[in-house]
Amino acid sequence: MRLYDTWSRSLVELPEPPGPVRMYFCGPTVYARAHIGNARPFVVGMWLRAWLRANGYDAELVHNITDINDKIYDAAPGASAELAARATQWYLDDTGDLGLGMPDHLPRATDSVPAIVAFIEELIAHGHAYESGGDVYFSVASHPEYGRLSGQRPDQVEQGEEPTALKRDPRDFALWKTNKPATEDTWWDSPWGRGRPGWHIECSVMAEQIYGPAFEIHGGGLDLVFPHHENEVAQSHALGHPFAQIWAHNGMLRFTGEKMSKSTGNVATIRDALEQWGSETILVFFLTASWRKPIDYSEETMRQAAARRDTLRNAFTLEPAPVEEERWRAFVVTLDDDFDTPAALAVLHEWATVGQLELLRRGLAIFGLESLAEREEAPPEVRDLAERRARARTERDFETSDRLRDELGALGWEMRDEPGGGYMLVRRA
RNA sequence: GGCGCCUUGGCCGAGUGGUUAGGCAGCGGCCUGCAAAGCCGUUUACAGCGGUUCGACUCCGCUAGGCGCCUCCA
Incomplete structure (x- = not known):
């Protein structure tokens, strides 16, 4: 089997079964009911897993929940953790009702903070990150490969509106952000003081916590290629981790x-x-x-x-x-x-x-x-109506027959006549 | 300004350098008391303009239109 890979911009052949094929698909930020577009990476990931398993692969799927994020703070001032917990459950309920089953692992960012801190410390130790005013930033200049996944030219990247006084280089991105008590009601302790992890580092760490430094497929929406996945791959590659072999990006809804x-x-x-x-x-x-x-x-x-x-x-x-x-x-x-x-x-x-x-x-x-x-068995009252209609038809009382067919329709059942007086009852969706 | 993607018949969507997936909708027919389901048939498709070629919808270039991303949108 082959899949299109954003990194190499080509179709890449998967290893022979049983693989393994370990997949990590970026999940939602939980601050509201997820919209239908959010279902696409979930569906694609679950289908891929099902297909691979049907073909003898040892396939596994991780789908993370981003439950630390500005949007959550904005949406529920003073109660962000409660909103995140509620919205996580909404997401699990909604995707569960798609009837595809569930991924093998659904890690939460909030459960991974100690590992995130350790990962950041290692990046700092290797000269790929630096602390600045309680924040920690990844140093893009320390990683020449930066930009390869997305094809972005660092010198052409539009500058954000945020003041960048704390960054050595405007392209640098946050690994850790110091707590802002006025708007952020959750925080974790770290060597750099109270704060919270940045979005990109969460995914690098959650993926590696479960799979180790190398796995086969990283998926997510096309809109995440830059900066999210570019930053993920930078963080992991900077430490010499192979990270994902194939980058699978689904199109937008x-x-x-x-x-x-x-x-x-x-x-x-x-x-x-x-x-x-x-x-x-x-x-x-x-x-x-x-x-x-x-x-x-x-x-x-x-x-x-x-x-x-x-x-x-x-x-x-x-x-x-x-x-x-x-x-x-x-x-x-x-x-x-x-x-x-x-x-x-x-x-x-x-x-x-x-x-x-x-x-x-x-x-x-x-x-x-x-x-x-699957064929649903009709309940007794439906079967009874159907029998009465069949009799009316046999007696050529079509007025009664048509009325009973309407009644069946109202109950959500369709009666399909067959030659010779037989019929079939079919549930209408 | 930069990076990338797309443009196929009423709608959605595959595909190939020369033999035209599939679905939905429409129309005609068979079947049916009438329907439904099913079956059969059917509707002058490949954005435009150049180029390469014996031949392009398929390769190359340009133009037009649409879309995504450019530091926290799946």
Whole structure:
């Protein structure tokens, strides 16, 4: 299997099974309900893990929770820890309801502070960082490789608006920030006084705490390439750690519906999407685009995803054809080639058309969509209505028949007539 | 100003130097009491302009439009 790697800007072949393939995908900063775009790295990470495991890999996924951050302080003055805890639970609930299971590890920044302090001390000892007024900064000039991941030219980087008096070089970034009592109600002790870690160092440390200094895949949104991942790789490489072999960056989700825009802050949360469309439609939606490309979230694109979901589910009401195991190969080819889910989806549709239901079920299961293969048993009152309608039809009392069909519809059930008076009851999503 | 990405038929989205994925929607038909589901058929696609080539949607250049990032947005 090969995957596109941002570092080398090329497709990189994964080692042969069983690997291992250790993956670290950047998770959310917990200060509010995560929006649907935040679900993409989670979904991609979980799908990759499932696919790798199905192919005999020893695959593992770490997804971190950033629970120390300015946004959290801003959102809940005086109660930031409580908000972070609550928002962490929201995220776990929301992603859990996607039905993909959970990553192997969900480390919190707040649990890693001693390790972060130790990592920073080592950077200082090696001359890659310096203390300044209670803050500690990474010295970009000490690391000539800086900028390689993102391709940014340090001399062209736009300067931030923050006063940089404490930095030796405006490009330097914070590893540790001294506590500001007026706005920050959490802090940790360190050799440089009370403070808190910077964002980038949290991820370097959490990844290495679990995997050690080298692992296979580091994932996250394309918007994190610079500065977040550039800084992570600088911190770890500066200490001679190999860190990630492959950098996998997922494309951004765009809100293109009329009612939504990120600038107005009016965006759908994962919870909103779950309530409006359900997990199956969300997963099919993510399947329709390559993981590296942008994907548009709108009423129209979601409606289409829902229609696709129905098409796939309807396949299971048909007579299955004898399993042709060799057809599985077509699916493997698509996913082993940079995890091309749109192509894989086309294969699933092909199987649906020709009645390869066992393969279809197995393929859907990779993406957490095995529920599409399940038929829900109708409750007694629904079966009773259906029987009455069947009788009315037999007696050619179509007025009663149509009325009963409407009643079934109101209960969320669809009655599909078959030749010879038989019928099938199908749950409408 | 810098780094990078994208532009395929009504919509979404693969793909290849010459044989045109897939889905949704639309239209016609079969089936049905009528539907639904399914099946069959169907709708002059590759932003524009140059160049390379026997031949480009596919390679190169330019233009236009869109998007991401530029120190704490997945």
